[in-house]
Amino acid sequence: MNCKTTKLRDAISFALAVGAISATGTGIAFAQDQSQPTTLDRIEVTGTRIRQVDTETSQPVLTISRGEIEKQGFSSVADILQNISAVGTPPISRAQPLSSGEAVGGTFISLRDLGAARTLVLLNGKRLGITTSGLQDISTVPVAAIERIEVLKDGASSIYGSDAIAGVINIITRSNYEGAAASVYYGQYSEGDGGTTLGDVTMGFTGERGSLTIAAEWADEKKVASADRPYSAYPRSNIHPDLGWTVVGQYGGFAVSSLFPLPGFANGRYILRDGGDPRNPADYRPQNVDSTVTADKTNTNLQTDLRTPQERRALFVDGIYDLTDNVRFRTNLMYSNRDSVRQVAGYPYQAIAFGTPMAANSYFNPLGVEIQNWWRRTWEVPRTSQSDLTTYRFSGNFEGSFEVGEKFFDWDVGYLYNQNKLVQTGTGNLNLTSLRAAVGPSFLNGDGVVQCGTATAPIALNQCVPYNPFIHFGNTGQGALSGNQALQAFLFPTSHATAETESTVFTANLAGSLFTLPAGDLGFAIGLENRKEEGAFSPDSLVQSGNTTDLANFPTNGSYTVDEVYAELQIPVLSDLPGAQELSFNVATRYSDYDAFGDTVNNKFGFKWKPIESLMIRGTIADGFRAPTINDLYGGGSQSFDFFTDPCDVQFGASRTSTAVRARCQAGLGAVNANTFRQLQQGFVPTTVASSQTPVAFLSGSNDQLTPEQSRSKNLGAVWSPGFAEGLNVALDWWEIKVENTIISDSANLILNDCYINDIAARCGAFQRDPLTGIVNYLRRTGINAGYREVEGYDLDVAYRLPTESWGNFAIQWTSTYTVRDDLVSTKNPVTHPNPFTGVGWAATDTGTHFRIRSNLNLNWELGEWGASWTARYYSGLKEACLSAAAYPDECSNPTYSAPSNSGSATSRATNELGSNTFHDLQVRWTAPWNATISVGANNVFNHVGQVFYSQPSANVSYYGGFDIGRFMYMRYTQRF
Secondary structure, three states: OOOOOOHHHHHHHHHHHHHOOOEOOOOOOOOOOOOOHHHHOOEOOOOOOOOEOOOOOOOOEEEEEHHHHHOOOOOOHHHHHHOOOOEOOOOOOOOOOOOOOOOOOOOOOOEOOOOHHHEEEEEOOEEOOOOOOOOOOHHHOOHHHEEEEEEEOOOOHHHHOOOOOOEEEEEEEOOOOOEEEEEEEEEEEOOOOOOEEEEEEEEEEEOOOEEEEEEEEEEEEOOEEHHHOOOOOOOOOOOOOOOOOEOOOOOOEEEEOOOOOOOOOOOEEEEEOOOOOOOOHHHEEEOOOOOOOOOOOEOHHHHOEEEOOEEEEEEEEEEEEEOOOOEEEEEEEEEEEEEEEEEEOOOEEEHHHHOOOEOOOOOOOOOOOOEOOEEEEOOOOOEEEEEEEEEEEEEEEEEEEEEEOOEEEEEEEEEEEEEEEEEEEEEOOOEHHHHHHHOOOEEEOOOOOEEEEOOOOEOOOOOOOOOOOOOOOOOOOOOOOOOOHHHHHHHOOOEEEEEEEEEEEEEEEEEEEEEEEOOEEEEEEEEEEEEEEEEEEEOOHHHHHOOEOOOOEOOEEEEEEEEEEEEEEEEEEEEEEOOEEEEEEEEEEEEEEEOOOEEEEEEEEEEEEEEEOOEEEEEEEEEEEEOOOHHHHHOOOEEEOOEEOOOOOOOOOHHHOOHHHHHHHHHHHOOOOOOOOOOEEOOOEEOOOOOEEOOOOEEEEOOOOOOOEEEEEEEEEEEEOOOOOOOEEEEEEEEEEEEEOOEEEOOHHHHHHHHHOOOOHHHHHHEEEOOOOOOEEEEEEEEEEOOEEEEEEEEEEEEEEEEEOOOEEEEEEEEEEEEEEEEEEOOOOOOOOOEEOOOEOOOHHHHOOOOOEEEEEEEEEEEOOEEEEEEEEEEOOEEEEOOOOOOOHHHOOEOOOEEOOOOOOOEEOOEEEEOOEEEEEEEEEEEEOOOEEEEEEEEOOOOOOOOOOOOOOOOOOOOOOOOOOOOEEEEEEEEEO
16 A cells, blocks of 8 residues: 655645644654755764764664564563563552552553652653642554664763663654554453553655654453452461451451450450341350461452553654655654543441440430441442543654755754643542431331431431441441442442643754764753643542541642753764774753752763774763652642551560660550550551551651752763674673662651650651540651762663575573662661662562662574563562461461661661562464464463562552563464555
8 A cells, every 4th residue: 555645735734633633743863965965974872962873972862663562571661661671660550459549540651660750751852741649641652653662771961961870761663664564463461451451553654845654552450359369369378378368358347445345345356246136235256366267357469450541542644745845844743541440349337437426315325325437348339549630742843954054954843731630539538527417316216217316306218328337248237338329329429539630842953963083073952941740639538628538638739940951062082993993972051040949060070992893892870860749849748557666565576675765665655554554556456567557547748948959970881792603792780879868758757766765856746646545646757858879780782684585584682680789778877788679579668679689581483473572570588577487387487587777886786688580471473475474472472470579669558569470372464454
């Protein structure tokens, strides 16, 4: 099919491109006619603004081509990037349905495990849109539109500004495409679930003065339930199927204690016996609270997602039109919609946490006195949240070149507008006003119907529905939640949250060569940029009020503007000399002026030296920074159920061994005895392990006094292409990044430790304790600038191409990342012992899951119309906290392990060493005579299952959220026209 355009079609294409309202842009040079050779053979490589012939720069850049993307069995940009060895754990994985907030449902990339906010993502050299927390959702980009992906594994703030600390990912889209192609893809796990369907169409029209490329994509990825995999079917996996079940279950009941006594009942927890009368006190029996048995408890994994579903739609347009022989207009336009859903178990309601006692005169009250401490998990209505994100993007660039003397100069002036609009819809949380009425006074009316209110002051049936939380799940009747649609509608509202962020960028760039040195042209690039980021997140009004069991969120609204100027020089020093086939330096600087906090200057120095033609030595040292985000500065705050260790706990806290800490605790505990104080966990029962989750929500908020993070990155490496082995390339790079003045979320542990262990009185005002139980029942934390993060490691990239006449063409690519150290200091206090995270999985909620080695080996074979690929993805072992060194010694390889910590002393933590994992992928493809390609394959072809991780890194089940969850088989058919 010939898709060449006529003059009229050229004009129509140009008008469509200019008139569209959403898209992206590029900084790549376009081809000119033969009279301007400087733009024919020079391109812009990620990491530099200077266009050049040599694609090898002083910084390491990994390129993933269109062909390599098609030879993988992955259907999304996220899956493609997540399998790069230099990429760390995603901050929000699809195995974490308990995550909350604006970013839930998106996919984000974290280079070097430094966090997605420290990895800059570009689309054709321009920033991707962000959330108010500065995260860039790569799920908005359709795979069908991608030509290649360039991954700069080095800092680049001097070139691109904020956020380029760990590296830069530049997604470059297809352009000047001629023809048409359509693909269909379907795959599912061998267990028969997780079906993924994808369809895409790409069309291109080219003419004498321009081109138009259109790519459309739709994808639907189904859920996988935790119950459908053995390692995730139970809270502590199938190894311990009886452990971890919660006492706050779907049975319903009440608790009796010295603080909350009830007549006729000794201290303990009580539930209704099977078949019992919920209004008869004699039919209530003690609940079995033995944590090693499942009786009277609930397995919440039965209602929790292992892999959350997602549906994506996208349309991408690239338009080019040559206005003159030397001036071109280019526009990118993108519409994208991502719809994702997550589900977790029904809410574990505990009345004491919300102050909703059952009234003494409730018809369903079996005791006739107020019951303050009742509970019931609302199993009938699981909690679900739907995130619907729509992205509109427009980029327009005027690009051109001109000649001064014999020097050619390239220029561009551009505009970018990116808008993300989010709507979140949630169900499964209780309206506390409705709940108070439902368990308030009620009576049996003359029609035999239980009605809210009293006989003398009834509440209309359509205004209130009575609730009996003591009726077990599955049992029906008046007041039961099961099968009672009227009660469910009364108790469970549908919440709606909205968010909108806008990025507006104006740029102007000029590049070329100033003059000729003995070793070559002195190249330069200069530019200006004005960028404005605006963002708002508005939770549901009921959620804002705190009158629901949903974690309270408060509105975020703010903006900031930055004006920037940069300059870069490429300085050739020596060439074509013995011991110096090439020696060049690259220097760059960028000045950034923010209206929110002030200005900053970031510099870079790099060198490239070729002592012989086959060997290149390269290195860089670069400044970096990350500006505080809109949420950091202007966030309204939210509630969270934090995990922490109370220093005053006499079993797990510092009070156990320190008399000074215990004395400070007694001063803060008031009438509660510090010698017997125990921290309470979910269910308001004493903690059974260190770092337990609070039963009452804490508050987090913003801090408008935050200043930017600052970093220094270093890179030194060599690239070897030996003449005796044509087609072999070996690259080895050492890298080190230190981020100082880090923006961290202050934590309950830091605040309480500062108060009681470090004796910092000012920190004691950030929390309060309950006067009866002594537990921390109020704590507010914000972001702070404190400490540092330092990572160091090596990258090894080996590529070899071996063509043969009889056996076809073979290609081998081996990429590996070895992390020497990953250290964190998260306090302003002087410390000599940073927390070491390399090779550990327990810190996943704070800094990622820290594999020491990640390595990918790919073998590719092509012969005529046939081809095959095999990939091995390797993850080194991890250590995690033992489930219980005493109870399960066979799962605790190092019960006496001690690690340095920010407190300056070794911290004892029984650990278990878990071995490495390798997942194998296979694809076979055939190019048909009718210009089609048929590919079949399987990711994790051997159905390898990783070890159980009780620390639940990047997941809400006992498994690592980045591992494959089964053998995924797929087929792709591509027809070209």
